[in-house]
Amino acid sequence: MALTISRRALFGVAVAATAAALPSRAEARPRVVAEPDAVGLLYDSTRCIGCGGCVAACKESNGVPWDGEPTELDCTTRNVVKTRNLRQPSAAGASTAFVKRQCMHCVDPSCVSACMLGALHKQGNSKRVPGEPKGTGIVVWDPDLCLGCRYCEIACAFSIPKFEWLAANPRIVKCELCRHRADPTHDGPLSVANPACAEVCPAEAVVFGRRADLLAEAWRRISAEPGRYEPRVYGESDGGGTQSLYLAAAGVSFQDLGLPDMPSESPASLSESVSHAPYLHGLTPIALYAGAAAIIRRNRRRAEDESAHHGEDSK
Amino acid sequence: MNHHPHPRPIGGPLLDRGMVTLLALFGIAEGVIIWRFVAGLGAVSNMNDGYAWGIWEPVNVVVFTGIGAGAYSVGLLCYLLNRGEYHPLVRPSVLVGAIAYSLGGASIMVALGRPWNMYWLAMPPMWNLSSVLLEVAICVMGYVCVLWIEMLPAALDRAATSRHPRWSAFGRRWGQRLARAMPYIIALAMLLPTMHQSSLGGLMIVAGPKLHPLWHTTLLPLLALVSCLAMGLGTVVVLTAMMKQSWNARHDHELLVDMCRVNGGLLVLFAGLRVADLMAAGKLDFLAVPDFYLIVFVLEMALFLLPAFVFLTGRVENSRARFVAALSAVTAGALWRVDAFLTCYNAGESFSYWPSWGEISFTVGMAAIGVAVFIAITRLLPVVVVHDTPVPASIAAFVLSAKPEEAAGRSGALTAH
Numbered sequence: 001m002a003l004t005i006s007r008r009a010l011f012g013v014a015v016a017a018t019a020a021a022l023p024s025r026a027e028a029r030p031r032v033v034a035e036p037d038a039v040g041l042l043y044d045s046t047r048c049i050g051c052g053g054c055v056a057a058c059k060e061s062n063g064v065p066w067d068g069e070p071t072e073l074d075c076t077t078r079n080v081v082k083t084r085n086l087r088q089p090s091a092a093g094a095s096t097a098f099v100k101r102q103c104m105h106c107v108d109p110s111c112v113s114a115c116m117l118g119a120l121h122k123q124g125n126s127k128r129v130p131g132e133p134k135g136t137g138i139v140v141w142d143p144d145l146c147l148g149c150r151y152c153e154i155a156c157a158f159s160i161p162k163f164e165w166l167a168a169n170p171r172i173v174k175c176e177l178c179r180h181r182a183d184p185t186h187d188g189p190l191s192v193a194n195p196a197c198a199e200v201c202p203a204e205a206v207v208f209g210r211r212a213d214l215l216a217e218a219w220r221r222i223s224a225e226p227g228r229y230e231p232r233v234y235g236e237s238d239g240g241g242t243q244s245l246y247l248a249a250a251g252v253s254f255q256d257l258g259l260p261d262m263p264s265e266s267p268a269s270l271s272e273s274v275s276h277a278p279y280l281h282g283l284t285p286i287a288l289y290a291g292a293a294a295i296i297r298r299n300r301r302r303a304e305d306e307s308a309h310h311g312e313d314s315k
Numbered sequence: 316m317n318h319h320p321h322p323r324p325i326g327g328p329l330l331d332r333g334m335v336t337l338l339a340l341f342g343i344a345e346g347v348i349i350w351r352f353v354a355g356l357g358a359v360s361n362m363n364d365g366y367a368w369g370i371w372e373p374v375n376v377v378v379f380t381g382i383g384a385g386a387y388s389v390g391l392l393c394y395l396l397n398r399g400e401y402h403p404l405v406r407p408s409v410l411v412g413a414i415a416y417s418l419g420g421a422s423i424m425v426a427l428g429r430p431w432n433m434y435w436l437a438m439p440p441m442w443n444l445s446s447v448l449l450e451v452a453i454c455v456m457g458y459v460c461v462l463w464i465e466m467l468p469a470a471l472d473r474a475a476t477s478r479h480p481r482w483s484a485f486g487r488r489w490g491q492r493l494a495r496a497m498p499y500i501i502a503l504a505m506l507l508p509t510m511h512q513s514s515l516g517g518l519m520i521v522a523g524p525k526l527h528p529l530w531h532t533t534l535l536p537l538l539a540l541v542s543c544l545a546m547g548l549g550t551v552v553v554l555t556a557m558m559k560q561s562w563n564a565r566h567d568h569e570l571l572v573d574m575c576r577v578n579g580g581l582l583v584l585f586a587g588l589r590v591a592d593l594m595a596a597g598k599l600d601f602l603a604v605p606d607f608y609l610i611v612f613v614l615e616m617a618l619f620l621l622p623a624f625v626f627l628t629g630r631v632e633n634s635r636a637r638f639v640a641a642l643s644a645v646t647a648g649a650l651w652r653v654d655a656f657l658t659c660y661n662a663g664e665s666f667s668y669w670p671s672w673g674e675i676s677f678t679v680g681m682a683a684i685g686v687a688v689f690i691a692i693t694r695l696l697p698v699v700v701v702h703d704t705p706v707p708a709s710i711a712a713f714v715l716s717a718k719p720e721e722a723a724g725r726s727g728a729l730t731a732h
């Protein structure tokens with residue numbers, strides 16, 4: 001007897017579970033591509049001299065007092081330059097390399113997918129703040145919609161969003177490409193943002209511009225000096241593509257620079273496909289609810305009939 | 316269903332020594348909560364930008380709700396699979412569920428950095444429907460309400476037996492009205508956990524690059540769903556044994572054996588799904604690397620499969636073996652959940668994490684107040700079906716001085732009757 005029940009139970013569970021949780025790749029959401037006027041940064045590790053000017057400029061333009069050279073991103077550091085030890089020396093024989101880290105402004109950001117109320121959103125997509133510039137692709141944070149749940153920190157593959165751990169009214173802090181320094185009198189990218197890091201860089205290691213232009217510039221540099229560069233632009237498609245792009249010296253792996261190895265499908269796309277597909281646009285919950293209610297009602301009616309017919313000796 | 320024995324309030328002192336201990340533990344947690352709102356999360360916890368959820372989300376939410384899933388799994392058996400004999404187990408399970416889920420929700424509010432913005436959650440146009448966490452949040456909030464509504468009949472039954480005629484009439488009238496609405500509420504109580512338990516697992520899919528490949532899979536939602544059913548059934552077996560020991564609660568041997576066999580199937584299903592998924596994804600190579608993750612994986616699988624072995628063989632008849640196996644089934648699900656959310660999540664080389672005393676005392680204090688509320692409600696309201704000679708002792712006292720031999724002996728005597 002017991003075994004029949006367990007089979008029935010398992011069957012029921014299997015049906016419910018399949019309906020609720022089986023990912024269906026057919027339902028996968030369309031790939032998000034970069035908007036034509038999306039802006040970003042190009043960082044050229046081979047040109048960077050590690051002067052830290054961009055780090056100081058970042059703090060100054062964001063109104064954070066200087067308290068010594070930072071080594072990691074934190075809630076007072078939106079931009080940092082690190083010296084990385086390379087597991088494999090570069091083609092030129094260097095055993096270390098510089099890398100600048102700040103928000104990648106992903107084409108399809110995990111943090112935006114994760115954020116419950118859209119506090120983190122692509123500029124222009126806010127449901128609360130009207131009139132944000134559209135099409136820049138800058139990932140911005142709205143303090144009024146943020147619950148401080150920190151799912152963005154869990155979700156971000158680059159560990160970019162930072163939280164003010166010692167504040168009673170904590171904020172999420174990350175690079176927003178100095179959108180507050182935008183100059184509307186300009187045309188083009190400077191009209192929506194003007195990152196201080198790119199402005200002060202003396203070596204053209206950090207360049208701000210339209211993502212499409214930066215990508216072209218990156219490939220121009222690679223083809224002009226093929227021996228100097230690793231023939232790949234990190235962020236062109238990694239993790240679904242990013243608006244901050246990276247060039248590395250020949251023989252240096254991007255993972256040695258601390259950038260994660262990611263497939264071209266964004267984590268957000270994978271997560272949303274798996275999580276949304278079983279819902280069939282809301283049909284599954286309604287069907288499950290209706291089915292459950294019908295079965296429960298029928299079972300109860302039968303039990304009532306039974307006890308009415310047999311009285312107390314039905315057990 | 317009048318042929319079922321009726322639950323009764325346990326009675327007895329509300330404030331005994333066990334209760335005072337539990338409340339003292341909660342008092343410490345209260346201190347942590349107050350200091351957290353004054354000085355920030357970092358002042359009481361070791362949470363950091365890499366391990367931004369610490370132990371509160373993995374344990375207080377993901378594990379507590381797994382333990383509370385007994386309401387879901389027993390409900391599935393009793394109402395959807397029409398196993399009416401499970402009815403005496405429903406109320407205690409639903410009470411555990413209501414308490415566990417409320418604690419999960421309360422813990423989240425303490426863990427949120429900016430809880431004063433929560434009012435936006437009441438405005439559906441502002442929802443980001445892509446957010447897995449939003450689905451969990453909305454669904455869990457709704458389910459907490461449903462669980463407490465499911466507990467209302469206990470309160471109304473108690474009112475109906477009141478000596479005060481007005482209370483008694485109120486209890487009977489509303490008890491009948493609620494009984495008519497119950498199928499629709501129970502259906503919701505079956506749907507919502509199906510949704511949010513799978514979404515809880517789905518939370519970590521987006522964190523793919525930071526989660527160890529042995530834990531990161533698109534099957535996370537399904538595994539979370541199966542594991543909550545197994546944890547829930549395990550919890551009910553453990554709870555029933557403890558209530559029998561403390562309060563001489565009714566203890567239907569056949570029923571528990573039956574339920575454990577179902578659980579055995581679930582545990583095997585979980586382990587099978589996991590191994591099949593690793594094979595399909597070509598991840599078996601990771602099992603050849605003798606590292607920390609392999610130890611954790613083997614430990615998890617052992618905790619899942621050992622109780623399955625007990626449940627699916629004759630050993631399930633032995634109440635002591637059954638108790639330990641059920642405890643192992645709960646631990647297995649809890650460990651897998653903590654591993655997927657914390658242990659096997661790697662935020663990168665610049666981060667490390669170990670919970671602070673503040674975090675631990677908050678988690679312990681929340682668990683303690685949960686036990687305290689369970690004891691208080693079962694003493695006051697008809698939740699548990701008891702034999703005619705109740706033994707006054709608290710669950711806490713049982714925990715402090717558990718004598719499994721005695722439990723085994725007593726259940727043996729009960730089987731005979």
